[in-house]
Amino acid sequence: MAEGGVTDLALDETQKELQECPICYTEYKDPRMLDCSHSFCLKCLQELRLTQNKDDKNIVCPLCRKETALTGAGVDMLPGGSKDVNQQEQTEGQGLKVMCQACDEENEAISRCRDCKHYLCQECLKAHNRLASLRAHKIVALTELNVESEEITEDIELKKVPKCCKHTDHDLCLYCDTCEVLICNECTNFDHRESLHSHISVDEAFSKCKQEVNESASKTEEYIKAFLSANPVSVDHSRYRLDMMLAKTYSQITLKAEKEITKIREKEKQLKKEARDIVIKRDMEFAYATIPEQTLSKVNEVMTTATYYEILESKKKMLRDLNEQVKVHKSLDIKHGKSFLGFKESEEDVQLGTLLLEEKWERDETFANVYGSGQLAAYSTTLAINKDDQLLILDNPAVKIFNKEYQLLHQFLPGKEAGVDGTPTCLAVDSSNLIADWLILVL
Structure with a gap:
């Protein structure tokens, strides 16, 4: 066995790896140690944490894949880790001194863990041996850590x-x-x-x-x-870079999603505002349409309840109000169809759609089954749509008119109204909502 403790050769081989973080490959900055005794820069552990599941209370060592339980403060509360190997010349004949890498107390190391690659003092060695997950690690005394140590260890093992x-x-x-x-x-x-x-x-x-x-x-x-x-480039560095790229990609995806969500929300507000403005305008038109009836009702009430003198005094105002309401009513474009407002979804991704201001008749199988027991398809020539978007159906011998809610508005017998005894076979509606032509099969 060689004299003098740890040799210069052993220190040269390990000094570089002990002074550099295995993740960033630079000198340690605020190192922290995991339960597996592997040390990394605090910033590297914080970035590594972002790439792993944030909901998990553990962090996985990128070297040995062992897990370390974290408190609420995260990696910031992990104990300090390896900084460097201090080589100090001591008194002549005492050789080189190696400091413990597992604590900050500057204790002299007495052994080295070959699995963790850390020098340990007496107290840290005891703590190392108390952890069940580290009991299988190979611990070598510094006195045996030299060029001849392997052969000496082999001889010792063979004797046991x-x-x-x-x-x-x-x-x-x-x-x-x-x-x-x-x-x-x-x-x-x-x-x-x-x-x-x-x-x-x-x-x-x-x-x-x-x-x-x-x-x-x-x-x-x-x-x-x-x-x-x-x-x-080392595999460890490639794995670390891959984790960093995953975190960056997650961030880019989230940022793009937030931008698209913002656009959709803005479009949602815009469409709702347009819909609200349309409803307010149309509702005002409907409200104006009720004023003539109210005016007429008041005039009728005056004419039936007031005295001759009161009526004569109110004559000019009543006539003026009635004439004004006639003009207002003529200027209004009041249709039942204006009570409709709808929305059509877009088939494109990340798009909402457009507002529908007019109703369009479409085949409704439910209505077809309810009305005529599904036989409307056999009489497609007996259907017509007028300018008020009302549905006219020839249900021999009557013509029936429905609104968009499938409510029956009116029905009549076209043959009798025309003074003809026959059966209509089709419908035709002109621009004035009049049935302009129908064919009669004379019996």
């Missing part, structure tokens, strides 16, 4: 011979090359008989294993080098 799980009194001293499992001497008499299985010593099995792993590791290293050469 475990017992066989089936034959608990026997050590696992052999390796079944056929089944690729450790066995004891008793196992060779039962499940791993020599006639059917190949046995080798643990040392030989370890040598073969080490050779195979080294060869496979070399191939993997070559693949990694080729991959890094073709992809200079």
Whole structure:
């Protein structure tokens, strides 16, 4: 075992990664540590949080994918993480000093977690070992962390011979090359008989294993080098960038949606205002149309209840009011159709539609089934629409007139009114709402 604690070589290999955030690859700024002991810049964790489910109370480590529970304050309340490895020259003969990376108390580190890649002081080592999720991590004392540490650790591990799980009194001293499992001497008499299985010593099995792993590791290293050469940007950085792009895309989609919603709301207000203005104007026309009746009613009341003298005194005013109401009534364009106001939806996306100011007759299967037991289709020549948008139906022998609510307004017998004894076969309405022509089948 080499003297002097951690060597310069070990520090050179880890110093860069310990001083840089694994997300932004720059020097740590206000680092915070997750439960898995991985540290990141506070700002990087805040941005990472935005890409993950905000409703979830946990944050997922981008390196090991382990979750860390968050309080109401979020990542801001996470403990401080790794900042750097302080290398300070001490008195001659004492070598180099490594500071703990898991706390801010500037305690000297006594060990290193190979999974977390953090140097730990005595107190942080105890805290590390108390966490169930970290118990499987490999902890190495700093005195063993040197060029020869791997071989020394291997020698120590080989001296700790475990017992066989089936034959608990026997050590696992052999390796079944056929089944690729450790066995004891008793196992060779039962499940791993020599006639059917190949046995080798643990040392030989370890040598073969080490050779195979080294060869496979070399191939993997070559693949990694080729991959890094073709992809200079690290996978972790690409994953981080992908998360950032997702957050940006979400933001762009939300912004565009809000703009479109604003446009739709503005169009909604515009259409409602137009509809309200139309109704106010038409309602005023309907209101004016009732004034002549009210005026006439008052005149009739005066004429029937007042004295001769009162009537004569009111004559000029009554005549003037009556004449004015006749003029007003003639100037008004009052139709039942003006009581209609509708809306037609647009078939285009992110569009509302337009207002409908006039009714248009369309085939209504409900009305067809109610009236004539669905036989209207067989008498299409017996239908007509007048200028008041009323429906005329020839229901032999009568002609019936309906409004848009399918209410019967009027009916008559065209043959009798014309002095002809026959059966009408079709309808024709002129611009004056008069039936201008119909054919009569003389019997």
